[in-house]
Amino acid sequence: MPYEKAYGAFDCPRCGSDVVPVAGGYRCTVCGHFIPSSDLPSTENVRILVGSPTRKPPVGDEKHLFFDTSNNIIYKGTGTGWSSFVPTYNVVTKTSNYTASNGDCILADASSGAITITLPSPSNNAIVNVKKIDSSTNAVTVEPNGSETIDGSSSKTIDTQYESYTFISDGTNWYII
Ligand SMILES: [Zn+2]
Secondary structure, three states: OOOOOEEOOOOOOOOOOOEEEEOOEEEEOOOOOEEEHHHOOHHHOOEEEEEOHHHOOOOOOOOEEEEEOOOOEEEEEOOOOEEEOOOOOEEEEEOOOEEOOOOEEEEEOOOOOOEEEEOOOOOEEEEEEEEEOOOOOOOEEEEOOOOOOEOOEOOEEEOOOOOEEEEEEEOOOEEEO
């Protein structure tokens, strides 16, 4: 069965190994111990699974959240399939140099001096938004983490109040969308 790891879920009460769903309950992948669904507290009926897209649990087994670590997408079971959560931004205000994380929306305040926002290492579907919120002429410079590019360039300068760019990665470089 396509399970890589489960967090916050029940493990086999006999040997502590991962369990997989079978008809009427769950079965330990190691010792074969069977746990009937009726024995499970309702709070433990959701499992969070982590893995590559090919490890997404099969349709019909949707009492799960699934984190696709290759594409940074979280899915929830719908009962008949899987739907991805739309990610939301983590809004942070920065007045000095800052290394962004995937999902950050950075309100950059350069009123006391130019600042540099460094993008995270590229990963597929990574997204960062940077907006200059101050009225000074100090620049907000967005730089990649290494030698990768932003729309083919080595950096992106933002020098107008309320100018905003969204940076998205294909896993190799960054692009402004
Ligand atoms: Zn077991």
